[in-house]
Amino acid sequence: MNVTKRARTCRGLAILMTMLLLTALLPLSASAAETVSQHERVRVGFFAMDGYHMMDEDGNRSGYGYDFLRLMARYWDVDYEYVGYDKSWDEMQRMLIDGEIDMVTSARRTPEREELFDFSRPIGTNNGILTVRSDNSTIVEGKYSTYDGMRVALLRGNSRNDEFAEYARTKGFTYKSVYFDSAEEIAEALQNGTVDAIVTSFLRKMNNERILEKFGSSDFYVIVKKGNTELLNKINYAIDQMNAAEGSWKTTLYNKNYETTDTKNLEYTEEEKRIIAQYSKENPLHVLCDPTRYPYSYTENGEVKGILPDYFRKIADYAGLSYEFLVPATRDEYIAYQSNKDAVNISIDARLDTDNYAETKEWGLTAPYITMRMARVTRRDFDGKINVVTTVNQTASTSIEDVLAPGAEKLMCSTRQEMMEAVRDGKADAAFVYYYMAQAFINSDTTGTMTYTLLEQPTFSYRMVVSSTENHALAGILTKAMYAMPDNLVEDLATQYTTYKATNLTLVDMICLHPVTAVAIIVFISWMAVTLIVILNRLQTRRKLQLAAQQKAKEMTVLAEQAQAASKAKSTFLSNMTHDIRTPMNAIIGFTNIALHQDSVPEMHNCLKKIKESSDHLLSLLNDVLDLSRIESGKVEFSPVPTNITAVTDSVIEIVKGMLLNRELNFEVHREPLQNPYVMTEPVRIREILVNILNNAVKFTKDGGTIRFDAGGRPGVDAQHIVICYRIKDTGIGMSEDFQKKIFDEFAQEENGVRTQYKGTGLGMPISKKYIELMGGTITVDSRKGVGTTFTVEIPMELTNAEKVEKTKPLVQHNDLKGIKVLLAEDNDLNAELATMLLEDLGMTVTRAADGQEVVDLFAEYPAGTYDIILMDIMMPKMDGHQAAKAIRAMYADRPDAEEIPIIALSANAFSEDVQASQDAGMNGHVSKPLNMEEVTKVIERNLNRP
Template sequence: MFDKTETWNGKLQITLGKAAGSYVPLIFAIFMMVCFLQPAQGEASPTKVRVGYFENEIFQEGAEPGSVRKGYAYEYYRKLSNYTGWQYEYVYGGYAELYQMLLEGKIDLLAGLAKTPEREGIIGYPVLAMGSETYNMVKHVDDLGITTSVDTLSGRRIGVLDSAMVGVLRNFLEKNNIAAETVIYSDNQELLDAFDANAIDVVVAESDGTYRRDNAELLYPFGSNEYYLCVSGRRPDLLEALNRAQEQLMVEDPHYINSLRVKYYSASITSRALSKEEKAWLREHSSLKVGYLKDYLPYSDTDKDGNVTGVVVELFPKIMQEFGIDDMVFVYSGYDSYDDMIADLNIGTIDVVFPVGGGLFFSEEGGINQSNPVIYSMPELVYTGEYDDNKTAHFAVNEKNRMQYYYVKTHFPDAHITFYPSIDACLDAVLDGSVSCTMLNGMRANKVLKNRSLRGLNLKLLGHRDDRCFGVRIGNEGLLKLLNRGLNIIGKDRVETLAYKYVDGLYKPSFWDIMIDNLWMLAAIVVGVAILAALFLARESAHAKSRMMEKEKARKALEEKNEELARKRTELMASNKKLALAAKEAESANQAKTYFLSTMSHDIRTPMNSILSMNEMVLRECDNENILVYAGYIRASGNTLLGLINDILDFSKMEAGKLDIIPVDYEISSLLNDLVNMTKTRADEKGLKLVLNIDCSMPNYLHGDEIRIKQAVTNILTNAVKYTKHGEVDFNIGYDRIPEEPDSIMLNISVRDNGSGIRKEDMGKLFKAFERIDETNNRNIEGTGLGLTITQRLLQLMGSKLEVKSEYGKGSIFYFSVKQEVVKWDDVGDYEAAFRRSIADRKKYKEKFVAPKAAILVVDDTPMNLTVIRSLLKRTQLQIDTVESGDECIELAAKKRYDIIFLDHMMPHKDGIETLHELKGLANNPNERTPIICLTANAISGMRENYLAAGFDDYLTKPIDPDSLEEMILRYLPEDKLCSEAELPQEAVAEENKENDNDTGTEEDGAIPHFLYRVEGLDVADGLLHCVTPEAYVEVVSVFARACKTNADAIESYWKTGDIENATIKIHSLKSSARIIGAEALGSLAEKMEKAGKARDMTAMEAHMEELLEDYRRIGEELKPLADQE
């Protein structure tokens, strides 16, 4: 029908040319027929086509009723309908389900199918593809065990969509002999959800998919394919129409597919997968030096304050941010001349310039490569009068802007060119007729010509684009690729939006321009002001007399007020002076009190610590069960007494804001035994009955601050016994589970007595320091009035609060609940029996094995950790080599075979994982099968799996536990390296027996100097638990003391120079070494600082750095006697 109409119209024109007048009626009749026939054709019903629509991120979205449809495929459907006239009916479902419907003819079209021999015979493929895709391996970003080496895929679960990718993947795995598990998913969203939930290790992703997933990292591509919009085999008519439409689209818009891909997939994983050249450039550069043209808005300029402005100042940071680079430093240099800017680029003064343009030939001649266009621009010809071809005969060109010259030479080679010193001079030359024209960049033209002085100029759009690009020195391909990739991701729309922000700066109207343009408004304003002034003067004249009288009255009142205020000010100053003097005296008295309390409690605490330390040695060395029980009671009562002594010290710490909560693993049976033994003795002395109500199902092994909980409960129980003359004291302890925290409980503790009770008016004094209530009846009861004050503040630090119910004359109930973590869910049961079992388990140290033929290598950058391990393993007779860096480890391990290698994770220069991988890659490696165990202070859940995935055989947490260390060695040491006592040389057995006989672990041996017990913040007993023997402990403390000053100075130096990484590594070493010697508070503070350093939390580091260095250096100074002993 279309061809016939064209022929008919052609004949009609010929006839009109011959005899127009004779055929006017016929022409009119034909015209009316055409008018009526055309709508009839337009009203024909469009062809309805059923499209299978499945959900696929970015490709096509909104696959459910009521959702907004969008995406690559959806836009492609709509574009094709412009050529086919199809009306779509969308059928929603999963990919596999819709594919089956396509085979059965229940839908007509399905997008995204790859071409395979099996499919070609059963469905219709058009001639042209709707796109192409690359298949990529994508892993979790934190999975260190999978690298770009294909061998690391062995044994892993690889997820893939049920599509053509399955065959490509299997061929790839078979070709590379990789034994991996392939998990096939029928739905793309299920595949991505499985990846996010770690149900699979690797996902096969199309280059068009996996849109900006933060948990994903691209490994490498392994295949590619084209994909098609396929037609049901039962609809050859639709296939023919589809082929025609695709061919017509290709002719009219040959770049449509590419533009569609850029629009939807600029931010995919593959667009962000940097090449090796780009990565190398980023590795070698921490800053980007940018050259820009001045006076060239919206692209670039320097404002009146000397700051960079324009697109240039915003675009480079945005590009780097797209790659997750936030710490790049940008250095900008402005240039008046384009030639000077290019010259500096070529000698390396700057890395990149913007803008450049004018054509590829001149850029090559200048020694630079142009990037992809930053902004697409059509230049404008500037001229006066009417336009004709002679207007382009003579150009004015800005001699400082070569881009203008290059454009004219390229597109108007015969034009005469005259150079002028600026673009303003060029425009003036056009106005005065010295030249016929000049040109302006398209984004600048309209705003520039808004200036009144240039309004005699006209504009004409030129036919060739003059894009603005980045310029990079030829050979700097890494930076050029990086910038092109960034422009692709950002997209031209965002860049143009940036540019329009700065376009207004091109038009700077003068004061007279504004006045002339708004002359009528100025006249109206003048008339209005005159009228208002006349009205104002009339009003002021009428009220002037009244205001004068009011002012005189107000003046007199103000004088009276000023006199009164002066008198009160004098009185207030005198009062403030007295208050300031009183406050100063009170502060001095409070400081003196705090200092006295702190000093006195410290002097009492020192011998108490010695008693407890010696008792701890009895618990270690004694085999007699009765003595162990007695020693356990000594420890319980001694710790209680120490807690009471510490009340005074704690109060002084509270006053200074230095009291901390330190959670540890503990046994509730031991805590109960301590509390009951202490309280029962006092209750028996007064004839009181102590009633215990204990929930035997309560877990026995908890994690919390045992000392502070015991201190709080001790204070409550002590008060209950003190203030009860007869009757009983009920001690109740139980727990509640926390539904949302399965590994924690709320520990519920209450104490009820039938003592004197508390009056309502005294309840407000209960938690005030040094306050005693009901002095008349309680004057003979001992106490400082600090117990409940400290208890309340301790509970508040643990997130709890002490509550009280009391009736005067009848008794009181004190109760609180505090959250505790559960270490093990073993029931407490009979707490006394559990306590006795705990005491019986403390046996004298005896090495678990002897292996003089075995050799181990220990790598740790902290010398003290090496000393600890040597000391702990001394009696095992192992051959122990130690080194302090990864490089030394590689050097030694390449020469000698070891039975086990212990390798620290966090070391400077080369960490444990880097060392491990380099060690495993050694040629002729004598330790190829040697177990390698990671030493780490990172004991959080899930880390073991990460270390195993990285290649370690096992890991051991620091500070090193002696039993765990020996058990770890036994687990991996070959049996033929272990010796029985009968196999040992007799002199070695005799020497070991002699050491065992002499190793009493007591201070009287002189192994532990007395002054160590007086070092504040050092718990000798805790340190002995880590070092086993007193001799080893003294050796470890000596190493710590000698390193104090050097390490403290290093931490301070790194901090002051901003080297946070190395400062954090040093603090990490301090954390474990402080805990090894029993300086738990210093270790906890170091741990807090380490976490802040890793998180780059400068505020937290600055808040505690001075405190850390002060405590570290103080302990080092007090340990100086040991440091001086070589």
């Protein structure tokens, strides 16, 4: 596309966005202009400052200061009048003194100002900065001799001038002052070469500049005229609510206007509770949304359904607001409702990117809660050229189709569903609809002829609008509830209407449309299910044996109670495990289904990433059950090795720091130096225990909380021993006294709501306790609901020395497996293909046998030395892996290598008895599935004596 054409397209898109915005909002605003304002009106000093106060040619305002004012309006029933965009900072202060304005933001405290003005709570932190042009190579940062004699632009009357003079004196450089009246004049002087450097506020957005120095860090405030206590109290009230509900809003506003960030929190004030109480079942909020946007919002059997209504129900129920949905049957009825401001209290589907238009209508606005992206729906045989595009009947002069398919003939439809059906039926080449609309349609289409492409632009942010007749603080109440919702709530709600609507596709349809992927999914699910069933059956068997042993030692009444408790525990465990397994399985199936319809590589990569995350989570569930099973069977033994316990603690701290990424938690580490850190212990077990406890602390502590990790030691039973002590304390949700007594019981979990929200199997703490007791240690817990939890771990260890620790460190080796000839026995085609690819990537040559009999025949058919190692699946047709291994070992009379060739078991069964069965069959090693190539490589190297 050439530049001119691209420019025309961009202008067209801008026009389209404006028209769509006006079309969406016009009905709501029909009579708003006639409404007399019922809100407090405040005159705000709004002086021009790039990045802080900005206004475009159309009068749309933006910047840190503007966003701060709008954020305040979320918690204060106020309308602003902006005054003085062409005025200087000095003039702003004079106007405030003279009563021409009521308030100004961004003021720093000085003794002179404190005599004239009253100051609010802090609304941000600022520095003075000294900047030069980016291409200035003569003035070198930190080399103050290059600063001498430079011409520095200063803002006339600015309090930072004296601070900079003192800073220059301290650093020992001189400069020539050049004064200007505005920040714009200063910036222009720097760019045209009138001055060499400028002193400005850090809140000014820089252009073609680099920072030499920062100085004079201080807070800035809202100021009002001295004695205007009533206004100041209202400002401080709004700021208090922002501090409580909006998290690090100062950082959020700074990064939005100078970088990017996000933050959330929730707390309701007494005033907000009073407002919520006004909306009872007798006086509910009347809520409106478009009924023609399936699956976003639609009506069915007189009920409002869809992603947006479901989302509103969640936040309204959380806030305790009573409401009822208006139920327009058609879009015309929807528009008629919008025109009646007395009928609608809240509209939940306003498409607004800024506050400017809403402000002219005296609406209250929530934060954005969903970003709508467009998708292009086509047939799979689409050749890339759009001759005919579908569109709904609309009145806008410029439509989305005009921009995305310029020059195409338009086929008019009454609904978006009809648009996509027209494409499927070959009447049009493409339709442009919202992403989830496309996804729902494609997933429900059983012809397999349709696909969609997710577009990067345009995007539309949706908010909720509070009518001009209602208290604007409702917007803040709803926003707080939004911030309390899970991050993926919209995505989860959408899944009910998109991913799971695809259940119209039968298994036969799926296999016909996508045979390879469908078979892979079925094999994966079946393997996971079979493995889990085996594990659970064995656990149940062991549990029954334990109960049988107890029955011999106790009276019948006690036995009955224990049997009932065990049965309840098993039922709870099985129920919870079923839920925990279905959760990642739902994600795996859902995102696989989405990936099948994706043409976009980034979107497909995103789906695969989420599938991997869910698979890892599913595998961790299995590993927890396996760990518990090994411990219960008595197969786990304490095998201490010389260890630097300080290094183990260091590694745990680094792991926790990784958990804290994207979290706002205070992590405090307090360590008592050990005179001798060299001990005999199992470092892997110590690390697993501590990471388990710290992971729970991170998981159950809300942002803003604190986790403290203490590590130290005390004397042991004699001079050759020490007791290593760990203490992990958090300010999380805590536990009830009853649950503290059960926390180390197998399968015990507190309450379903918390378990579902925070996830987990309930096996981590029992496993940790068993490991600690195996090492002769103790673990205790002290917790209070809503206050936090403290775990104390004490483990006795024998002292050793540094020399022994050094001897146990593994040597760094460079392994070369190129040329190794592998005979792979694997009956599953997908597993065989995967294993072959991974082994061949390491330079090995792989021959595959499809069953146990074939692997025996291949070994017998070829001479000694043909294969270096055999990797043997266990569960195979004709002859299983154990039988095949025995058959190969029995050839020793005719084949000398039959006794010597290493045979490694590959099996989904990972119990100790499974490993023993492989050894009894003559195998040299046992590797669990899913394959960990690092483990497989080590086993091959060890058995081939490869360095």
